[in-house]
Amino acid sequence: MSSAEESPPEAKPLSTGEQAQHESYGALGAADGNQATTTSWEAEYASPWAILFNTLALVGYQIVAMAIITYQVFYRRHYVMSCFHNELCTWQLWACEYTKAYTRFFPLIAILISMSLARSMILIQRMYYELLRHGAVLQFREYQTDREPVFYILTFCFVQGAANWVLDAFTPGTDSRYWTEPTPYMSPTEKLRQGMMYLALPMTAFILSIYFTHEPTYYLVPLSRYLHASTSEGSEAARRSLAGLVLVHEDFIAPAVKHIEVPVSSDPKEADGATRAVYRELIKTAQDLEGGGSVMMGKKRMIVLKSQITDRFWPARLLFNLELADEGSQQFRLVSRFYDFVCIFAAAVCAFIFIQHAVSEFCDIQRGEIEDSAALVVEDRPVRLAYSSGSIALGLMLGPVVGAGLSHEGFSAAVRVCAVLSLVNWLFVFSSLAESENVLLRRQPKEESRSALESLPRLAWPLFFGAFLGNAGIAAAESCGALFVMDSYFRGSSSAAAESTQFFAYNMMISGVLVIMITNFVFPMLMHTLRQQKTMFLGVCLRIVGYAGLGLAPTKWCFLASQLAVVTGDSLAAPNLSALLTEVVGKSSYGIALGTLSTFQAAARVLDTLPFATMYEKVSHSAPFLTVAVLAVASGALWFVVYWQMQLQSFRTTALGHAMPAEIPTRSGYPVSCLQDLAPMPAETLLPDPFEPDEAPHEDAEVHGEADEVEECSSDHGGLALPPLLREINDTIREDALCGMASSSPSPLPRALANPGQWCWFNAVLQALASINDPRWWEILRSVLDGSHEERGGYCEGPKDFPACLASVLLYINHEIALEPDCANSVVCNLAKAIAEECGLSSACGEQQDAHEALIQILEALHAGLLKRQLNAILLLQRPAWDPLHPWLVRSASWARATAACRWFQELWQGTLEERRVCSACGLVKVDVCSSRQAFRCLSLDMLQGGQLSFSIDLASLLHQSYGGKGVEEIEGLVCSRCSARASRQRCLQEALRGSLVAQKACRRLATFGDAIQEAEHLSLLCPAGSPEPLLCRTTHFRSFRIHKAPAILTLHLRRLVHGPWGLVRLPNPVRCPAAMVLDKALHSYALASVVSHLGTANQGHFIAHRAWHPRAQTEKEALPKSYLPLVTSGKVDLWCPVLASLRFLRSWRAGCLVRESEVQRRTWVCADDDRVFETKLWQVLSLPAAYLFVYEHCAIRDG
Structure with a gap:
């Protein structure tokens, strides 16, 4: 299992033992040549799921590093420089945009490289273990890091991204740039330190993980684990196992895969034998190529820009061949399909985040605003529509149950009950629509309501077409769902129709329960956390993945999981579609818009049934569901197009601080859309002119003054006098x-x-x-x-x-x-x-x-x-x-x-109290009028003064006694700074008499500055090191309060609850309050x-x-x-x-x-x-x- 030399070794002919071992199935031999034996190392290392989990464990470091980088770059944006044109010069602006592009690009390219590396690891491990099971050892070519372009790309992006936060650190004036909250000032060193911690370290960790996980020999089965079964039989069996292995180089096995033809096997029992024959032929072809030397060794050294990671995808030609029908190959293809779905979904999410980040900044530039400064506020309308969808799903669940119960009473009884339910529904809807119409007629002019009912906005039609495409999935499920389940999963059963129908019914019941749970619990939470845009994107992604999974599901349980994904996506997407439609159209057109939406949805279920059925019979069984997945992409794209158009219009409308609908006319008949650039500021929010006198002039003189002001403004400041039409518009x-x-x-x-x-x-x-x-x-x-x-x-x-x-x-x-x-x-x-x-x-x-x-x-x-x-x-x-x-x-x-x-x-509402504390020992008076510590909004008054209660209490005298400086409260155990200074000075004097020079110095300081210390805890500043610790003397203080600064609105609270022998007691005594109370004849008078x-x-x-x-x-x-x-x-x-x-x-x-x-x-x-x-x-x-x-x-x- 060592790496190869500079050139592949020469061909080695098979010995007799090697040929015998080659004829058997498994590297350690088999008792029966036609039956494979599964050893412990195969179950631990060579199974498809073990290969997948081992690979994901190896790339887990990369996933964590990319998660940190993505969070910092795309969500917090604390370490991405904001390119303000009013704060940066030209070269800084260009450098900022250039380096920021690489900062955004690094997570996307890194995730793609990580997925490609994991794919190559999965393929090369599977091929290695298959060859090892058939008596051959795959010798890998040497991985040369200096010839890998991936490292150059990552390193280049890392250097450019690091330049962005270095430029940010040394560029002043870009501290308050974040869209969440202003950030305190950070020095360049602090910025560099945080950038190193949250960006540089994760990027470096990712590059190093790529470097250390590229070599496949690091994660293959160890030799001791492979020989575990042989060593248990003796050392001789282990030597025979090693002697029976054939060494095959990667440079020869890769082209040999292209020459292998896999025979078609119709009998499932012969699938294992056919697979063994294929791998024996592969090993023999690789040995022939190695013996003949017919491999392009020089050419592969000249290809420098070709990635060595993607170059190891060569096993896919054989491993993904559908003619390999043995159980291991089928399971590996299932695992690979699962991994592909995960990769596609992750890549789609990353691409969406990347595109959203770029598009949001582009829209900000187009609107003329700072990037990331606007947040979307979603109302509760989508949540209410989700509740409506949940109630519909509940009706669909309970309807078959009620119908089954009524069927025992006869068909006529069931029809009568349905008619009564329809009548009740019609009456309820009719009454609601009548009330809504009356409210609209009261709120809007008749001409406006008639014009709104005649036409719909242009942005509504893409939503209607998107609903048509989105409901194509329902048509596909209705026309092909039950047949697909029966043909794919119950074909060999004796009662295929009954079993498939039962499974499909259970599937629909579980889907209904899931709809109720999502619409009532999950959807409101997602709308609160992710907001409308991200919730819709999640729903569209689940739709796409679910429909693709329906067509490619290998088992019925995968079909059920895909169906649940589709239902979840519909539950998240449908309310947002209806909610956006209600935002696009006017209030008077809600009924027509929602009715048109229902018409398009019903048309999809009617018109799409026949094409999907034909596609199911003529093309393939999975074709309708894959087509619906593509249509779901188009439906989601239409929603996002309309959504972004609405946001752009909203920002343009509110740019002047006015959000008046364009279709509402003014009293003079001029539409507000024509007056957006001429709309004045709200009249009720303006304050009087500071240059006007306090007394209002005569009415005619006031009008004349206004005209003079306009003319003066037009002549002196470049403005123009208002023409009569604009004056009328302004007054309107x-x-x-x-x-x-x-x-x-x-x-x-x-x-x-x-x-x-x-x-x-x-x-x-x-x-x-x-x-x-x-x-x-x-x-x-x-x-x-x-x-x-x-x-x-x-x-x-x-x-x-x-x-x-x-x-x-x-x-x-x-x-x-x-x-x-x-x-x-x-x-x-x-x-x-x-x-x-x-x-x-x-x-x-x-x-x-x-x-x-x-x-x-x-x-x-x-x-x-x-x-x-x-x-x-x-x-x-x-x-x-x-x-x-x-x-x-x-x-x-x-x-x-x-x-x-x-x-x-x-x-x-805010006043300030004056707290006065007097020490009973030394008479030190301490006054505190701090506006933060002594602030108040409401003063609480004790009805018990001195432990006594009068039958009738005057509010003014009660306030004067409590907060007029007369009410004295005795507090024990407070530290007095003057008493503490005197006690500390006495202690230091005693130590000084004993010959301590440090105590003498402390005594002089305390004698000079001790009385000036306001806080006793600060006495330690006057005592040098080695001197006695200062003493803190606690004495009794007398505290009183006085109103230092009274607010304009004085709120007084009576403490009527007192603690009695049996708990709280309410004091019922009446209190006389004056209509006009004078606290200070100069300033403080209250009514x-x-x-x-x-x-x-x-x-x-x-x-x-x-x-x-x-x-x-x-x-x-x-x-x-x-x-x-x-x-x-x-x-x-x-x-x-x-x-x-x-x-x-x-x-x-x-x-x-x-x-x-x-x-x-x-x-x-x-x-x-x-x-x-x-x-x-x-x-x-x-x-x-x-x-x-x-x-x-x-x-x-x-x-x-």
Whole structure:
């Protein structure tokens, strides 16, 4: 088993013993020349499955290395340089793109090389063991690494890929380039270190694994294992076994395979003998070629560019010959077919990832955006369609069972039951369609609905044709499935028809169960993790593999596995197809689109049956299924084409921040598609002009001022005055932006919210939040709603994140948006779901929640959502602008809006406390006003002051005692820095008197700087090495709190629960709260906005809200500030538009509204008790016996 020399050895004639051994089957001889014997080494090394597993174990290192590289390159992309044209010069840009191509190409070419190497290992091992079983030893040619082009290709790709992350490491300004989250700055050394760890090491490991696994002698059976059976009989038997082996060189056995003719054997019993004859003839032909020397030794040395890995595919000509009908050859072909399927699937996945990565960046360049900056958000529509598919599969499973039961009652009874079920189905569908049509007619104009019903979009027709091609598999299964099972697997049986029918029925039943499991459990999880695009790709791949497996399945169990793969692929692909169709067409065309889709699917089942049956009879039994596999590729390709077109249109539409459907016309009749480049910014999101005076001028003067501003802009900054047509368009779009708010008439009372169970805390907190009158609060809520939210179909289909849900519900409560009853319920349910996900608070199972905790959690979730939007706006602002007409106006406006919302939220809801601690031993006073450690959103007040409880408590005095610096709390065991410094200095002084120089030095330092140390743990900095350790003295401190910075909205919480002898006890004492509370006459004055009360005991109860009612909808349109709505005409750009818009968004609001105390007393107050809202009086609110939460607004109170 040693490697060959530079030239093959001379021919060696067979001896008598060798001829005798050659005539027997097996290298160790056989008792019967016509019967093969299987030794232990054959079962361990030579079986086809053992060869496959040994090969996969050897290439496992390569698989792990490629998995790491693929994850780093294609998913995390942390070590692939981003080629920003605005950050790199020309040569850096070209070098970046050039080297990044090799970084992407390395995993793909490496996986192909690894699969090719594994294939050659499988073939060469099988041929080696077959020759060894027939008395010959295959001598391999020497593998020369310096003549292998694969190593040159891998090394070249590795060097170019390494140049990419080296260039990235030493190129500044490319740290915040990742699409998931900004990355902190890393030094070039850190970048190189991480690149070496996550890219260079896996690539090097892969190349070394290729180098060490190319030699086949490393993984063949050892000589001691081969002679194990012979040595057990004695050393003489082992010598005879070795003497009977014939040495055949690879250079002669490879061309001999081409000259071997395999005889056709019709009798399965003669298959083993025919195989032995073939291999004997192969060995004899190789010896003849070796004796004659007729081999091209010189020519093979001249072929340098030919891969030596693929050159060892020569055994495939003989091993894959179908005329070899023995059991071992058939099993080897089955194993090879399995490996081919795995390789094809892996190559397809790798190619798809590679192409998707390149295409995504190409689309980013085409859209003018930074690469990998957009993520697809998939709605729940595919999941709902999957549930529909699961219900259909359940009906298909239960239908035959019900029919079998009814068949005992007679055919007429079964027909009557089917008629009744059809009538019920028709009535249900008719009622649903009628309701849907009425809703659409209410929401859309008649002209629009009629135009939408007359025609379908062009992108819908590829989906219809793709559904036609996809349902061809059902036609093939219906026409040829049962016959294929009977002809392929039950031909020799006496009752082939019955057995095949029974197997096919079980197959369909298992498929139905699998459909229900996938649609209800697996599909929603995949949509959540992989998203729509990858789920569809997985479904298409399973379809292709499954249909190909149906046609090539060697056993009935392989047929069953392939059928399950097909069913899984259909369950993943069909809902995505229908969901994409509903996204392509308008809402008014849903019925026609889905009906047309069903028509194409039914046509496929009708028209494709006859061609597949003819193909089954005339061509081959597997031809229909292989044809369907090809059609599945075309169907999936059509879906992806439409999907990418939709994404491209979506990005083009939302490039200006407007996502209005192209088919919805404006009030003036102009289609929105014609106004995409002229659409202004949403009027409700703009703030007043900072250059305007506080008092509004006369109406005529205001109009005249606007005209002067436009003319001045056109003359000074390069813009043009608006023509009358564009002025009308501008006014129309501005009016459409306010149509939902202006069309709804104000109501005298706020809207109520239903309580389906234990949701009183939810309704009370929302009513309290809706009672706030500060304009900054409502600007925050409007900023989280998209400008095109209403045009996309209402708030029911708006964004499902927490800030948008909260804003929709609060605006709905205060009559600032008008919603249908079903839509309103959907909006409230979306908010409840978002609170359950973000805050972990829910009463879906009857749990009782605390209103105070809910308020804090809701505010924190809202703050997190605003910060996330600000981060997204910053990332959006960093994108290069490719549109010369709109450089960065919309992006800067979005960033300014998000930044202002975050700043306003902090001003409204976050205050700072001043913590004062006084040491009882030394009198050290320590004041902490850190905005992070002492921040608060809600202040909790103890009703027990000094262990005593008054019958009637005043809220203002309670707040003054708790957070006015008067309430003192005694805390024991706190470390005092001054006491610790004095004790440490005394200890060092004692050591210094004993002659310690280090202690003397520490004593001087402590005497000089000891009192300046704020933290006792920092005293060790003053003590040099060798000095005594500093002492930490714990003393009693007196702590008090004071409001250092009050928020604009002051929320107070009463601790009504105290620990009594028998557990928690609720304090029922009433609390007097002032309508106007003055904390500081200069700045801190507050007006009561709402009160949340808790009625009940310590363990259960009910929450209600009393709130101030400020009707805003009736004056919203008139109170809307005049905004600067820039338009671009004639290709000229107003360069001052971004600056003016940013200044308006960055304008600060006043500290508080100036009101009289009498106006606070005259406010309208209502009581919101879930679904009941009624008017109440202020004097009743000020002395509620069960008040729990108080919400005050900052305002400037003046007498009068």
